[in-house]
Amino acid sequence: MSLLAAMSSSMDERPDRIRIGDRSASPPRLREWAAAVADDLHGTDRVAIETTPTMETVVGVVGALLAGTAVVPVPPDAGPREREHILRDSGARALLVPAGAGTAGTTRGGGPAADGSGLPVVPVDLRRTSATRHPEPGPERTALILYTSGTTGAPKGALLSRGAIATCLDGLAEAWRWTPDDLLVHGLPLFHVHGLVLGVLGPLRIGSRLHHVGRPQPERYAAAGGTLYFGVPTIWSRIAATPTAARALRSARLLVSGSAALPTAVFDGLAALTGHRMVERYGMTETLITVSARADGPRRPGAVGLALPGVRTRIVDEQGRDLPADGTAMGELLVAGPTLFDGYLNRPDADAASRSADGWFRTGDVATIGPDGWHRIVGRASTDLIKSGGYRIGAGEVEEALLAHPAVREAAVVGLPHPDLGQQVTAFVVADGVTGAELVDFVARQLSVHKRPRVVRLVDALPRNALGKVQKKRLVEG
Structure with a gap:
């Protein structure tokens, strides 16, 4: 099945299904815009894109995925050193840019990017459409190269396959009862798993509506009228401090928090204002989302839920010995399963260090696991x-x-x-x-x-x- 299954097969012409900022599109129109980009990228191994919260970013990413080209998201606020490292280390062959954004409309091979990277540019032009249907690449093909910072050294590129992303999204759809009837609302950055994989590729695979509000301000969340909301603790804390905005979310079906621990005071405050107990989940760039509370189950402040289908977890001490799942023992969380990344680009040393002797991924996070399988993340082993x-x-x-x-x-x-x-x-x-x-x-x-x-x-x-x-x-x- 196509990674972007719902978008690839949809005949729904309603123009409000996908809204990014002030631009909207139907799934077929998004597909036609993206196919034009895919035509330009055909045969390109890797392409970089500056992930501003715009329709051009979504079209560029989708176009690359349709072409079977691995996408290298570049944070729009990356400094010159970080940007240069990502472009050089990733081996990107071209740079996707909005048409007219300092490139005079140059096409692939027609000239270098204006930012001095030396890469040929591929314009994302929403005036162009195509009816080309590109063959679906295999699930083992790399979809994204996401750069993640560790405790030392330059950011490392994590290779995420199409199959891992699809498995993650299907597991979340089942856990959260996420369906085409939902309207997902968020304002998360599009260079991370949370905003890009869950927040954009999720709706395009599952078929739900999407409204990216740009800046994640409480008033914008409140005005969106969504059924499903994504946020990080900073966003939820600001919403909890804005009672009028929080009460406007009472009509939602599910509020989801991730990327960091949600303080209990914020959990309780939102429950009182919105009537919703937050769904918390856990994941990393290298593992995608592996653990979550469920839509049809309990939600516990300070806990992130149960392992998703196919995911296995365990905790170990400093010597790698298994610790009991008694809810008290704290140890490093290890993860195995089909959502794991395929390694760090150009970094066999980091790959080796990230795996236990028996092949499990070492998250570097300290956790407890209860007798009922519920996980609580204590923090990073290095600092928490x-x-x-x-x-x-x-x-x-x-x-x-x-x-x-x-x-x-x-x-x-x-x-x-x-x-x-x-x-x-x-x-x-x-x-x-x-x-x-x-x-x-x-x-x-x-x-x-x-x-x-x-x-x-x-x-x-x-x-x-x-x-x-x-x-x-x-x-x-x-």
Whole structure:
């Protein structure tokens, strides 16, 4: 079956099925625009595209996939060094750009891109259509090369196959009861799994309507009238702080959060305002989405649900020994199954380091798994599992305790080197009208005393990436 099954077969001419910003299209019209791009790309192995939240980006990505060309998304806010690395390391043969965007309408082979990359440009022109039907590539073919940053070195290109993406989307459609009757609303960046794979390729495979609102502002989410909403914790926190916008989501069917842990206070606040208990899910660029709560099952704050069909998970200690699924033992989460990536481009060393001796993917995330199969993500092994005075402390638990204080708006907890304890629990907090000492006492009254922060640093803001994840590495490096 085609990766973009619903779009490929749809005869629905309604022009509001796919809306990106202020542009709308029916599935057949999107297919015709994309086929014109596919005609230009025929025989091209890899193509890069700057993923602005526009219809041209969607048409370019779909056109490349129709042609069997691997897509290399480039963040629109990438600095010159990051952009140059992605274009060079990926081996992209051309660059997709909106027609007239500084290229004077040049076509493939007709001249280099205006950005100095030296790549030939392929314009995405919404005035051009084609009726060509390109043969469906095999499921083993690479669909996307997504660049993901690790703790060291330049970003690595993760190879995601068409089959892995299709399997992931089908599993989510089953878990979330996602159907063509849904209207998916989101405003996520289109260079990540969340916004691009789930948020664009998902509707084109399943057949639901799509409205990408551009900037993910609470008012835009509220006005969209969707049945299914995607967001990251930063978005949901802002919506929870805007009661009028939150109440407008009561008519939705499902609210989904991912890409980072959703604070319990936000979960509870949204439940009170919207009537919905959030669906949380877990995944990575390298694994796609592997664990999720279900539409027809319970939703638990701080937990991300059950493994999706075909996915296997386990937790291990530092020596690789299996830990019990008792809901208490914390260990590194390992994943196996059909949604895994095919490796890092040009990085056999990183491939080897990412696999256990028996072939499972090492996520680098610390988790617990309960007897009922429910997963809770404690955080990154490198920053969120703190070893202090012989204790193993999950940073997320301390953060939740801090966020329960009414004066605290944001909190991030890390372990910093300490000559006696090994690591000391250190909290970076955005708060009003409270002292660090008061917050230490507040946490000590809620948790075991050894889990309290030894140091609280009050800051104006926490460093975050494009998806709202706190960049703890920057806090640790200070």
